[in-house]
């Protein structure tokens with residue numbers, strides 16, 4: 048018996064050793080098996096059961112670069128609600144399911160199609176198989192036909208398009224001159240809408256001449272549409288650059304304009320929203336002053352806290368009918384919060400720094416409790432879901448994550464269901480338009496059953512029925528999470544959403560307090576149509592389109608009009624006839640630019656891009672924005688595209704081309720770089736609405752800044768173990784762009800106090816910046832990549848300014864820094880709370896407090912205690928300066 052026990056012990060120890068070693072744990076820390084098991088039990092991890100089996104399997108799958116494998120091999124079709132139980136028993140058996148929120152089904156509120164609608168409209172409904180209307184559709188159609196401005200804020204896939212298509216088709220079939228203008232934020236959505244409009248109007252006997260007028264429309268088609276279209280689909284960019292500056296060519300449409308449709312209105316926020324608001328004011332002014340038309344608006348938007356206010360500000364409308372009683376049916380949805388399990392990991396930790404000049408270079412190995420990789424957990428879930436016949440969108444926060452998830456999931460499927468490997472793909476910005484259209488239609492048609500996507504698929508492109516949405520990390524706002532989750536479960540069908548947490552503070556906060564996710568109000572959509580800089584830019588465009596009048600145009604451009612006109616006069620952009628009475632003066636454009644609208648970029652989108660070309664096939668794989676290019680493509684970089692790895696062979700900086708070739712590589716690469724932020728000056732005040740005294744007691748400033756990134760090398764890292772095995776030098780030009788920063792000065796006395804404690808001040812500033820960055824999404828709708836903080840470079844001991852600084856990572860800035868400024872005290876308090884409540888040990892903190900996944904310096908040179916002293920010091924100093 049004893050002999051058998053010993054044999055069992057030896058075998059078990061062998062398995063555990065293998066498991067520990069494959070997962071990077073250090074056995075030496077545990078002298079006996081008992082010590083190890085006691086430790087693992089305390090940590091809530093066990094190397095027996097599933098883990099040990101996995102370890103065994105990993106050994107047999109030694110050829111694979113990863114030590115993971117899907118742990119459930121059955122591939123029976125399952126319904127979404129069966130899936131939760133299945134996951135709990137299978138890959139979720141290590142207690143990953145933190146919460147299951149049951150969202151009950153919604154019963155449809157159905158009404159008959161109003162009899163008074165024309166035969167044309169009735170036949171359009173028949174063409175798409177709609178026999179009755181949902182309550183909200185009937186309500187909004189009635190309001191629109193009565194001439195009211197309407198905003199429809201109902202769930203994803205609730206049939207919002209009919210809320211505008213029906214009144215438009217009705218009016219256009221009754222009045223053969225009437226026209227409508229549809230605005231979509233993306234070209235893909237415009238294509239989608241054109242398809243459904245063409246399907247609806249097959250039997251129409253009134254010529255509508257529906258067409259898209261965007262950057263892809265040929266010159267011949269443009270001319271035809273200008274002369275004939277009655278339903279013109281376009282986007283704010285075209286309106287701004289190509290339609291309004293040449294409005295005379297659109298005389299027929301503008302004179303007869305009855306409707307302006309704005310779908311996906313929630314996409315118009317931040318700087319893009321601010322520009323669109325000014326574009327709509329220009330359009331309404333032209334319609335009224337030049338063409339005598341007064342179109343009604345229909346907005347469709349995802350649920351937000353303020354759909355009515357948002358739509359009214361966007362188009363400067365005094366009244367707006369809000370339709371939000373969703374009458375569409377929806378099946379039950381289960382929303383699962385999934386936390387990757389804790390396990391033991393050996394990590395290199397920076398030792399406590401001993402002086403202000405020491406940058407914390409010494410390191411030691413230690414065993415810590417860490418969550419297993421959320422990316423692998425997510426990929427296992429993705430693989431499991433598609434194996435059970437469920438159609439799935441796996442939402443990832445970044446393009447790189449999208450590629451990694453696809454790569455890992457395909458690898459899992461290769462072992463468990465090889466026939467499904469090519470039935471999943473990635474979908475993200477950067478792919479060329481044809482590839483995106485192909486993926487959309489293959490997903491719609493069922494050739495593809497799962498897509499790893501960024502928020503590029505969040506907006507309502509119709510990809511057919513989806514059973515499950517997976518969410519890797521918090522997408523930046525509760526509104527956005529709901530919008531993504533709403534993509535599954537059309538009509539009465541049950542659906543499932545699984546939110547997989549990263550180790551960051553925000554994700555862990557929601558795992559701990561699920562009610563904050565499910566019971567908290569959804570965020571507001573903010574825009575500031577009074578932004579001085581944006582107003583001036585659009586007034587120049589407006590003056591070219593039709594001279595400005597202080598008397599008649601204040602209605603459109605608001606109380607800032609007079610000051611802005613005077614500024615533009617001083618800049619030599621506007622002139623007036625001084626002999627006229629001042630109130631009767633009209634202001635004409637006299638600037639040197641022929642088309643001022645071409646100098647106004649409304650999305651802060653970069654035009655300069657690098658093309659990534661597959662050398663063997665001579666095909667363009669991707670176009671990467673210039674600011675992001677050198678993080679992904681340089682000679683020797685491993686570049687990923689649709690789960691294939693490529694080696695970048697040549698980078699031609701002058702022609703902006705990266706040539707790569709497919710290669711089966713077991714490593715990935717990461718750049719070594721640093722980013723300097725130079726505050727230029729010029730206060731920015733945005734948005735005005737937030738600068739109430741309640742928030743403004745802060746010495747924080749918002750200024751324009753210059754961001755310069757320098758790349759000096761890259762590392763080659765093994766895929767499975769994440770071990771660096773090679774470091775290579777790089778010589779690339781630095782990249783600079785102007786942006787906006789929000790920052791607060793740290794008093795000299797605090798620096799001295801930190802240094803008396805023998806803490807590193809640089810490390811404290813770095814950690815304080817991270818802590819602040821980690822709490823920003825609690826207050827402001829943004830993606831984690833929107834903002835960065837000033838990070839201390841471990842290889843650089845130059846002077847660092849005594850400040851905590853966050854900056855907008857989009858060239859040109861999207862206004863987010865200025866949104867943060869009035870909230871700075873709140874953020875400092877929240878960051879301090881985050882640090883004091885985190886019980887991690889060690890100066891370098893943990894991903895729950897001062898570490899940040901996106902840190903340019905890989906979380907080196909951090910000091911949590913110093914960060915707490917600095918934040919507290921700034922708060923005290925601010926409090927005393929405001930009394």
Ligand SMILES: Nc1ncnc2c1ncn2[C@@H]1O[C@H](COP(=O)(O)OP(=O)(O)OP(=O)(O)O)[C@@H](O)[C@H]1O
Pocket residue numbers: 175176177178179180181184202203204205206207208209506507508509
């Ligand atoms: N009254 C109705 N009866 C039956 N089906 C309907 C009805 N209204 C709309 N639908 C169908 O519901 C689906 C979703 O409609 P639609 O795309 O208009 O929703 P949406 O709210 O605009 O979606 P998104 O939020 O993704 O933009 C379409 O297939 C449409 O044909």
